[in-house]
Amino acid sequence: MKRFLVKHLLFLLLTLLAVSFLVFTLNEFSPGAVARKVLGAYATQEQVDLLTKQMGLDRPVLVRYVDYLGALASGDLGYSARFKAPVKGVIFKHLANTALLAAIAFACIVPLSTLLGVVAGMREASRLDRAILMFSTVIASIPEFALGVFLASVFVVWLGWLPGTATLVAGGGWSVAAQLVLPVTVIVLFDSGYVVSMIRASMVEVMQRPYIRTAVLKGLPFRAVILRHALRNAMLTPVTVIMLQINYLIAGVVVVETVFAYPGFGRMMLEATLFKDIALIEAGALVAVFLAVVTNILGDLAYMLLDPRIRA
């Protein structure tokens, strides 16, 4: 256990270093560019030169990278040019919004796809299995923005039941809860399609194992076979997949956030890149990778807890 944690924490550190270096060099490819990006296209060359000197940008990239790491270590993430505020606060605010969206979506995805996946996989090639497999394949094939447009054209344009934007500011007669319905639905549908097929595949495999045949032959009711013997073993492989969804839910939902004008982390990153907000891009990328690697580790941990063979 201790070795597992040490190994993974080292990998986390290595990944963060690699990513921070890549993003840093990518952003600061040319010495003058950073100051130009901060000041915008209309600044005079003297202003750019002055800022370059002030920010110490005329020094070699490696020196600045080490400086940057030092600042990071002391908790200074820099100042966002786009939001005119310290990066730390900007990231925290948007991350909290996305966490809300992700938490609701996750709470729907896990039970829904477990149910569908297990029901489909317990009798392979049955009519119900085919129907669920087709449904999840088709749903997972529709891009998130298209799903958003389809749902919005029915529930917003045609029926008028829901608002088309989720700005989290109650207004126009819509509560925040009503605003969240469509973004959450799009995420749940798009993501479930994938998770269902993983759980189904795992369930199909488990149902062919000898211990399931034994359980059936000794006369256990089918319900008990599924609940007591198959379920736990069938959830082993998908647990990692499910944990990886957290990663997608936090950083990958930029498209959904853009469709519904949701003030989340993904859309913040999009704005930062379009605006060339260097400090925000660098810090945001690190946060995204940190979350990704940590959920990865949690997935491995959950796997270990479920599978007694590799505990120890």
Add this chain to the structure above:
Amino acid sequence: MSTPVAAGTLSASSPAAPRVLARRWRRRLAALGESTPATVGIVIVLAWVVLAVLAPLIAPYPPNANDLAALAHTTPSKAHWLGTDHLGRDLLSRVLWGARPVLVIAPLAVLGAAALGSLLGLSAGYFGRWIDLTVTRACDIVLSFPVIILYMIILAHVGSSAWNIIGVLTLTKAPIIARIVRGMTLDLREREYVAAAKMRGESAFYIMLVEILPNARGPLVVDMCLRTGYNVIIIGALGFLGIGLPPPDPDWGGMVKDTYGMMMVWPHMALVPCAAISSLVVGFNLLAVGLRELGLRD
């Protein structure tokens, strides 16, 4: 599809005559017809390929021509079967032309990823030791990054063009393929025919490409099919986020981006390209489901 070993010995040892090859392909196509998802998938994909190829001949208008008279009523009419967009451009023509870049970029990126990924996976699995460790770790790092954010950062810096999109897609998808190929190589390198090839004194390069890779192709083909579908989604998403192919040439994601703000008034402008991209991805994914079924059946 026969078992991997039998297929491998066939294609590796006997140089098949053209007629044998033709018969084998006909048998494969017939097998595809037995699976409903595969049939539906292949029909959808082929239909889009034909439409894309014929776009210059069958599109009723040039894709970027503005019909200002049509702006008064942009909804579907006799002159514009699917209506026009907010600039008076014919939606049918734009959707047809928009199929072209997607159907070139998505498969090219998959081929690139398959080539790079196979090479990495084969060397990692075959040589093992530090090569394996380096490749696996590098793949883990790329895979741990949320891809869409990676695309945003890179494309915002290097600029967005068809080649740059192919490049990013290749680099980010190769690790997934490398993982699959590595796993299969670990298993296959212990087989007798690999030992035989080693005894014959074949080079490592020959063994990897001629003895091992052909036997790993089954799962690889299914995965490439899925990847193509995902690539179509990502190309659409990039266009929707405004970092895809540069305007004004039609690009499905970009068409949605330009018009979804007007959905309360003219929903058809966003719905048409959304339907187009969804149907194409459904086609690729059904084909993948069908191929997997056929591979598992015998």
